[in-house]
């Protein structure tokens with residue numbers, strides 16, 4: 001049986017939820033959305049404190065990387081939401097637009113529409129700023145961005161005070177323009193509950209629109225191509241295979257799945273496809289390349305002198321963005337980031353002495369230069385992808401990570417934390433030299449969960465999508481999700497994914 005839509009959106013995650021809602025505002029446009037997962041039913045998803053426990057459940061794609069040479073040969077777990085709301089049902093809810101200058105490379109790749117100034121209307125259209133900001137709530141967007149006040153942990157306040165005493169500027173919040181400084185995190189939480197992008201955009205009223213059809217439990221196997229057109233998506237729903245045709249097909253399946261769907265459809269690097277048993281019908285060598293992700297070292301753990309009150313938010317309550325060369329610099333892009341977790345947080349396999357009550361400072365690099373790739377291991381959707389992020393693959397990244405760990409220790413050992421800190425337990429006093437720190441980071445570095453860039457936007461012939469996010473070589477096939485990022489912004493990326501989808505949807509009107 002074939003069903004036909006004007007626009008077919010593949011994936012109801014962060015980007016897909018925005019697109020489905022905005023495109024179906026035009027009652028004359030017949031919009032279909034296919035999502036492999038189902039409607040969220042597990043009550044833990046809504047509880048902000050439970051986000052670390054959501055992984056490996058049946059709504060997680062639960063990807064794994066290949067062993068990583070520069071992280072002690074470890075395999076990294078990559079959770080990704082397989083559910084309406086996508087990864088925004090699993091994420092840690094921090095809302096950070098990024099530094100305005102992070103998007104200069106986007107403007108170079110795709111024009112002014114993708115500069116910070118070009119994306120600003122998309123950010124603003126999506127956001128409703130709530131909570132403690134000294135002013136009334138502002139913005140009319142569907143996505144609440146909540147700035148907590150009383151709930152912020154006293155340990156986190158002491159950590160921010162330590163930063164400020166070292167010269168780090170105090171910010172009102174992370175989305176006020178400049179990013180370097182201390183602030184509690186702004187969170188996509190409403191009335192104490194996670195607000196996924198689907199909660200915000202695919203409300204019962206939106207889903208009731210007669211021109212919008214959401215098909216859950218439908219996993220796209222591949223696209224049917226005819227010359228320069230993508231004519232249909234072939235999907236599996238239970239025991240059935242269905243063909244869904246559309247005038248335009250938009251992949252919003254995320255930075256892992258969107259390139260895989262293209263490659264399973266015969267679009268990609270001929271050698272990579274041949275290795276997976278797929279016939280190449282359209283050569284686009286960079287699909288799946290340019291993979292980027294943020295890492296955080298878990299972690300610089302401190303035994304506490306007294307009980308650490310449990311978090312009333314989502315455990316990791318404050319990102320601190322820094323210029324590592326000058327903690328008092330107040331403008332420009334940061335190069336490292338710290339985060340305070342009000343609990344012990346150590347990567348699996350790290351040995352530490354027993355420490356009882358503890359808090360942790362995580363650290364990372366905001367603009368990693370390592371680039372990896374994703375490719376299929378076989379022709380079908382059940383063949384696990386080969387994910388190789390090349391973590392810490394460049395000396396620049398390894399050097400800056402060392403600098404970031406030293407910055408974490410400088411903050412963690414500051415007098416402002418004297419009321420809490422008993423002693424450092426990880427990496428511990430025996431880890432001082434560059435080589436010792438490198439060895440610790442190799443075992444501690446873990447994904448910050450921001451894979452992006454696998455269907456890179458650009459003006460050059462090698463780019464996967466053009467400035468309109470159209471797949472080069474095709475007339476009606478688009479990618480709109482984290483895959484199209486030419487480069488990572490400084491912070492967590494969900495806000496930018498939503499702004500990209502808002503901006504692309506606005507351009508269709």
Ligand SMILES: Cc1cc2nc3c(=O)[nH]c(=O)nc-3n(C[C@H](O)[C@H](O)[C@H](O)COP(=O)(O)OP(=O)(O)OC[C@H]3O[C@@H](n4cnc5c(N)ncnc54)[C@H](O)[C@@H]3O)c2cc1C
Pocket residue numbers: 010011012013014015016034035036037079080081082083084085086087088090091092093094095096218219220221252253254255257258261381448449450451481482483492493494495497
């Ligand atoms: C544990 C975790 C913590 C994170 N923390 C934060 C944070 O605090 N702040 C932040 O900004 N970002 C965070 N992120 C990242 C953020 O959630 C993602 O970058 C963002 O949700 C990506 O949006 P997307 O639309 O590109 O993909 P997704 O939201 O992943 O959506 C892709 C959708 O496509 C569907 N799909 C995939 N393949 C198919 C197929 N073949 N057929 C049909 N459907 C398919 C998926 O099921 C999914 O619903 C976190 C992510 C994780 C996993």
